[in-house]
Amino acid sequence: xxxxxxxxxxxxxxxxxxxxxxxxxxxxxxxxxxxxxxxxxxxxxxxxxxxxxxxxxxxxxxxxxxxxxxxxxxxxxxxxxxxxxxxxxxxxxxxxxxxxxxxxxxxxxxxxxxxxxxxxxxxxxxxxxxxxxxxxxxxxxxxxxxxxxxxxxxxxxxxxxxxxxx
Numbered sequence: 001x002x003x004x005x006x007x008x009x010x011x012x013x014x015x016x017x018x019x020x021x022x023x024x025x026x027x028x029x030x031x032x033x034x035x036x037x038x039x040x041x042x043x044x045x046x047x048x049x050x051x052x053x054x055x056x057x058x059x060x061x062x063x064x065x066x067x068x069x070x071x072x073x074x075x076x077x078x079x080x081x082x083x084x085x086x087x088x089x090x091x092x093x094x095x096x097x098x099x100x101x102x103x104x105x106x107x108x109x110x111x112x113x114x115x116x117x118x119x120x121x122x123x124x125x126x127x128x129x130x131x132x133x134x135x136x137x138x139x140x141x142x143x144x145x146x147x148x149x150x151x152x153x154x155x156x157x158x159x160x161x162x163x164x165x166x
Contacts, residue, residue: 029082030143032064034151035073036092042073046105047096047128051075051151053088053141063091083143090139092155094128130157 036051043049049068055061064083066075077083097106100122127134133155141151 027084028145029064029079029084030145030149031076031078032066032083032141032143032149032151033074033076034153036068036075036152037073037154038094039156040154043068043070043094043128045070045096047094050093052091052093053077053083053143054091055084056087056089056140058086083149085143085145087140087142089137090141090151090153091135091137092129092133092153095125096128097123098126099123129155133157 032053036049038044047070049070050065051068052063052065054063061084064077064081066077066081068075098104099106106123139153143149
């Protein structure tokens with residue numbers, strides 16, 4: 001009886017570990033990767049950089065997002081958060097946190113906030129891209145099943161972010 005109980009528990013554990021019947025990607029999402037550069041170079045300086053793929057055919061599905069690695073410009077959406085086959089509008093977001101006192105970008109790795117009382121906001125965020133790259137952007141991409149889906153894009157602008165206090 002103990003041997004049968006152990007075998008049953010082992011089979012159940014293996015079934016769950018295998019993805020409950022092999023359904024690892026029930027929605028048919030696809031890996032998408034690529035590189036996003038800014039005026040031909042990776043993003044420079046502290047900030048948060050993201051790419052979002054908004055479905056054109058089914059906007060209610062919501063976007064798939066990925067962080068862009070600033071030093072290389074590379075991003076990757078894996079099957080878990082990747083794209084379903086179809087057309088997408090691509091939006092880019094680059095934000096930097098600025099210190100209200102110095103009006104300079106804050107590097108989160110070196111930020112010192114020990115002298116700031118709790119609840120006091122000493123920073124604000126500034127978009128590093130003009131609105132047409134994250135609000136009214138018309139760059140499109142199509143994710144295709146059975147194809148290696150790669151999206152490379154260079155954001156070419158002469159935009160200078162406004163870092164004055166909002």
